[in-house]
Amino acid sequence: MxxxxxxxxxxxxxxxxxxxxxxxxxxxxxxxxxxxxxxxxxxxxxxxxxxxxxxxxxxxxxxxxxxxxxxxxxxxxxxxxxxxxxxxxxxxxxxxxxxxxxxxxxxxxxxxxxxxxxxxxxxxxxxxxxxxxxxxxxxxxxxxxxxxxxxxxxxxxxxxxxxxxxxxxxxxxxxPIGMIRSGYADIIGKYSALCDWKLSALINNEYFCQEIYDLVMDRTNLIRSLAKDIRDRKPEAIEELMLDLVLIGACLTLVNSTRPGSGSEHHLSHYFEITGLIYGEPFFFHGTDVGYATIVTAKLREEVRALAEPTFSTLSDETREKCYQKIYSHLWTEIRDLQNEAGRYANPVNEIYKEKWAEVVAILNECPTADEIATMLTDCDFDLSLFEAQYGRKKIRNGVWFAKDLKDRYSVLWLYDAIFCGEKEAAEILA
Ligand SMILES: [Zn+2]
Ligand SMILES: [Zn+2]
Missing domain, CATH: 3.40.50.1970 (Rossmann fold)
Incomplete structure (x- = not known):
């Protein structure tokens, strides 16, 4: 079609x-x-x-x-x-x-x-x-x-x-080749976005459309197969890339939601952009950040799905607010208010995780591994070392814990947070 x-x-x-x-x-x-x-x-x-x-x-x-x-x-x-x-x-x-x-x-x-x-x-x-x-x-x-x-x-x-x-x-x-690569990586990010959509449908009963999901998945697989031709600027591959960027954008309108195109990997890319704006620090093109962040979120899924059953950590509101201040500077109250309104911290879904753990793991298993995503990016000539060189481990780690707080949007970042983020992890951020 x-x-x-x-x-x-x-x-x-x-x-x-x-x-x-x-x-x-x-x-x-x-x-x-x-x-x-x-x-x-x-x-x-x-x-x-x-x-x-x-x-x-x-x-x-x-x-x-x-x-x-x-x-x-x-x-x-x-x-x-x-x-x-x-x-x-x-x-x-x-x-x-x-x-x-x-x-x-x-x-x-x-x-x-x-x-x-x-x-x-x-x-x-x-x-x-x-x-x-x-x-x-x-x-x-x-x-x-x-x-x-x-x-x-x-x-x-x-x-x-x-x-x-x-x-x-x-x-x-x-x-410019950096812009072409950025478009390619924005599409590779859909593996993460689609996985988050399915996970949210399971955990939060969120609206889900299998046909749009399948369409975006097919197009993402197609673009992945064209990595080298896109890198080499072959006209047919560049044309397909542009058409699929337009089509996937149209899918957001088709379901009236950003779900088919954006999940945890986009939240992380927004985190790099927003903290970059706050502190005058550099960030990559949108799609490039999304591509690198897709490796990060794939790693989180691997960590979570390796658990036979989940156990949970908690963070006090007071510590969380200190982390907001440290990471988001003057924007911290906006973020606190957004999350108070969203109510995810006040209404944890830990019982649902426990009850549906086998299904959670099955959904997380559908996302490619971090190594597979890394290969998809290197196939298009991405230099993976530039990501950590630009942001450093600490900034990336802080994003893993708190990028999700920029939005009122469920993703694997919330699941990861519920399992792994406690006072000890927060102490590292505040150190
Ligand atoms: Zn994007
Ligand atoms: Zn539909």
């Missing part, structure tokens, strides 16, 4: 729901740009958004193809000291300044950040957005969320999916 079997139609599903995801045009192929005039025929007042890196890739070509339909142009420039465009108030303001009363489409040229900015501004101004993707770097193209940095904090804003997603193979194949 192709991507087009899953979008722009009602899918009556065995899970009991009817799924739907509308994205009017997804065009990923060689010379895709030539189809721009046809795909955007109904728009006449387009605002084009690009940055200094993406405009030279195809900006002039897009102008040539769309002619007078492009009425406004916004070239985003990086702020002093920043290597990339930051999706913050400054960038939002720059795009808003270029809007007119007549603007009917914001068309971005770029990848994650530009797409998120275009989705964000278009959503709040009740117009549509489109994206000409310049790198197969992450799975957010089709999603309705926009990852923004607002008031210095990373937030996922609820916006809308673009109406057009275009990927021209010639441009995608020439993207």
């Amino acid at each position: 192709s991507l087009h079997d899953w979008i722009n139609k009602d899918i009556v599903c065995s899970c009991g729901r009817t799924h739907r995801c509308d994205i009017e045009h997804v065009v990923v192929e060689k010379n895709a740009l030539a189809r721009l005039p046809e795909c955007l025929a109904k728009y006449n007042h387009i605002l084009l958004v690009a940055d200094e890196n993406t405009y030279p890739l195809c900006g002039e070509k897009v102008r040539e193809l769309l002619g007078a339909k492009i009425e406004q142009f916004c070239l985003l420039t990086t702020e002093p000291g920043e290597p990339h465009i930051v999706p913050n108030e400054t960038a939002i303001g720059a795009i808003e300044q270029s809007l007119t009363d007549e603007t009917d489409l914001i068309l971005g040229i770029g990848s994650g950040v530009i797409n998120d900015l275009c989705k964000y501004v278009s959503f709040y101004h009740h117009i549509e957005s489109g994206i000409i993707g310049t790198a197969p770097s992450m799975d957010g193209y089709a999603s309705s969320g926009a990852a923004m940095i607002l008031k210095g904090m990373k937030v996922t804003a609820t916006t809308h999916a673009p109406t057009l997603i275009m990927g021209d193979t010639d441009i995608l194949c020439n993207a």
Whole structure:
């Protein structure tokens, strides 16, 4: 089945729901740009958004193809000291300044950040957005969320999916190799996300759709088999990578949940990004962090599933709050409040773990081992030593205990915490 079997139609599903995801045009192929005039025929007042890196890739070509339909142009420039465009108030303001009363489409040229900015501004101004993707770097193209940095904090804003997603193979194949690898690793992370989804369905009775689960699993296996061709930038493999990044992003809309695409490995990647922002420390591209974190969460599953039966540790609220302060600095009260509201610490599910232990282990066994995930990454030329070199053992360990607290989302991190995190472990963090 192709991507087009899953979008722009009602899918009556065995899970009991009817799924739907509308994205009017997804065009990923060689010379895709030539189809721009046809795909955007109904728009006449387009605002084009690009940055200094993406405009030279195809900006002039897009102008040539769309002619007078492009009425406004916004070239985003990086702020002093920043290597990339930051999706913050400054960038939002720059795009808003270029809007007119007549603007009917914001068309971005770029990848994650530009797409998120275009989705964000278009959503709040009740117009549509489109994206000409310049790198197969992450799975957010089709999603309705926009990852923004607002008031210095990373937030996922609820916006809308673009109406057009275009990927021209010639441009995608020439993207920086680090961005291509990042897209590949974002998909490898689905082994972890899917396992967390199934585990949560068992433990929390959370909604689960076998068909979407199978779809994402099939696509993840396919991309895994293409690792070397993706590394070598073979056009057919890069095209498949881009299509599957779009499809998996669309799956989040299909089930109206981030479950098919994001679990403990994404929580860890958010932890590296947020602590990086708090302390001015470096972090990797989103997908790259996800890939490395997938090795970490696979290791946790191995530790847990080796137990014949679970025994449990606890941490006092007081110690936990001290750990929050140590790890999250001024954000700690927000995290405490989020967890108080979520109530997972107040309502442990230890009895359910005990009762369903055989099923828990069976689900954890479905996830590839840490060694297998490591091989998937090295097949695409990842240097595994860079992960620990960048973050150090302690920071990684702190994330294993407390990345889960950034979200109200169950994952294997909660199970691992319930079994292994006690006062002794917390003392190491606080030392
Ligand atoms: Zn379903
Ligand atoms: Zn991701």
